[in-house]
Amino acid sequence: MNRTGFFGVSLATLAVGIVVSGFGAMAQEDVIAKRKDAMKAAGKSMFGTLSQMSRDRKPYDQAEVNAALTQLDAFSKSLAPLYPESTKGAPRHGDYSASDKIWEDKAGFDARIAELAKEIAAHKDKINSLDELKASFPTLSRGCSGCHETFRIKNS
């Protein structure tokens, strides 16, 4: 994906965050669709950019790295309102769904999100070379799996 695309994704995710925090009573299906989109956008930053570069499958590009981290930063801060209690027990569609454990262990889930946001913020604008990216990537990746381990269900 090109740079413009990345900024677009970043802005879109930021916008999602703002919109979501502004409308508490959004329809269940809409919230679920929005959080899936947010996850896919974050996945593009993580894997389309950072993972590919850290595996030497794509040349290192500082601007792309910065854009990806900016997007992930906004994403991590937008997460909390995307999981309202009203979506607990919603019908499961697609490859993955949110687990009811999110609401059964709300404190644990919130702590995870906060940890993710902290990790990403700590790396934003701090990765300045391929070696630094390679060193940091596993930590960022664990931020994703930390939630997916407990709070996501694989449907297929």
Next chain:
Amino acid sequence: MSGGSGRRRPRLLLGAIVAVAAAGFAYWLVTMPEVVAADTLASRSPDLANGETVFNASGCASCHATPGQKDRLVLGGGLALASPFGTFHVPNISPDPNDGIGRWSEADFVTAVLKGTSPDGSHYYPAFPYPSYQHSSVDDVRDLFAYLKTLKPVQGRAPDHALPFPLDVRRNVGVWKALFLNGDAPASGKVLSDPIQRGAYLVNTLGHCAECHSPRNLLGAIVETQRFAGGPDPEGKGYVPNITARGIGDWSEDDLAYFLKTGETPDGDTTGGAMARVIRNTSLLTDQDRTAMAVYLKSLAPVEGPSRGHK
């Protein structure tokens, strides 16, 4: 009462008693827990580095690490494993003398892993994956025991398993073992040194991948014709993926090895659920071992898994 039936009844009764006794004896014989005798274990000095590799490859920490804390080497147990048969509570395998394995002999430990029999001579439930571990090399198990002894003792015991009758009678597990344990000898020699066979050993025996990645029959044994073809998550909602060529045919060996190192899938996702715990183990193996596992997994013929749909 007529004289004729009076003479027949004692014979009938005797026959019934003999039949019951014979059945009881057969049950007793079939369900007798097997042990590995201490005198079969020749004296040797353990290889602690190999013990650590076996620990990581076998995923001990995934179940035995104390939940709710971050150190995977704190093996106090206590994790509740839900299953269709009831809830299993994972035991303490830290070297604590009272609550863990601190007082076990080496033969006790080898017996537990290879035969699924506890030091007091009762059966373990196959939630402890000895159907896979039974083929571990004896030296690997001995090295693992030595390694476990170097870890921190942790106090505390897990509660008893919550199982309904007759599953709560441990002796009955002997029937299960008679039906489903194949009794092949532990691995040795070339199996452990040849890179391809090493991959099979890591996947089948130590890694016990099939224990989750296969459907199970009504008695909870793996459906052999669909080994590795995925199935419902035994711990609850969702599905465990098919890892035959039917499921991961589009993954390269490199993709698989990288996944085992990082938990990242080729389509740009990070794995979740119980597999996240598995990756914490496989990430600690050597690249060589992960590649061996990948090569073996890629060799699995495509097998259609059980039909999907939300469970």
